[in-house]
Amino acid sequence: GLNVLRIINEPTAAAIAYGLDKKVEGERNVLIFDLGGGTFDVSLLTIEEGIFEVKSTAGDTHLGGEDFDNRLVNHFVNEFKRKHKKDLSTNVRALRRLRTACERAKRTLSSSAQTSIEIDSLFEGIDFYTSITRARFEELCQDLFRSTIQPVDRVLTDAKIDKSLVHEIVL
Template sequence: VSILTIEDGIFEVKATAGDTHLGGEDFDNRMVNHFVEEFKRKHKKDISQNKRALRRLRTACERAKRTLSSSSQASLEIDSLYEGIDFYTSITRARFEEMCSDLFRGTLEPVEKALRDAKMDKSQIHDIVLVGGSTRIPKIQKLLQDFFNGRDLNKSINPD
């Protein structure tokens, strides 16, 4: 998170804050762990030590996470995931948000810290520009919009 002032074409960084330990991979990990447990429940087999199965599951989870940014549900279909067992399942956006709720709550901490460091109030912020792939996640957008009292978020810049 960066807070800048722009006057007469001059950009000045007032504060910057972030959590280098929080990113898209954390959301992926939650989903992977969820589906490892689901596979265990459904098939009585533990894939957590099988690198190939985990890699394939992670790829499917990353895809599902992206799908959930524009749809309310995502399907995972992985043929022969482990010991010849096909794994077909789905996840809703609501379930994804629930399993990542603590991560989502943590996304506002750097925003609050940057405001404190800049000695500014959120009402003094004129434009909120989203940067980074995870800012596509609707829950993150909603948290930011709510934090800034319903203000529109600037999504005109490619987040990547």
């Protein structure tokens, strides 16, 4: 029952959501960096007088937030093994509970330097209490972070725009 006026692409929707259509006069180059749950997309838009033009797009369909979650899960499975001499990786319920805690920890580390994970009776009645710093998380995921640079470079090259000419970055 809705009347569709137009369909817009995701990078344009992100730019509008951040109010970039309302910013200063003149042409603005905007880089949209979208690291989703399962995919990574980066786009370069030009906005001028309310008109959005996608100059270039790149990404990695096999990189997303889940990859960062998996690094944390593997890290803590190994820590649990070291501390308790037990392998929880075969227990679906324990892994699911650990993954949920890791997703929460990842989000917390975006705004805090450290976070803790506390899961009562995680595996065979053993409580799992631990912590991780943002620095350690970055170390565990260093190659994943680095793999986002090449698509960003490709977008800038394809759009023929130097990084110094990017006015806004939307993460």
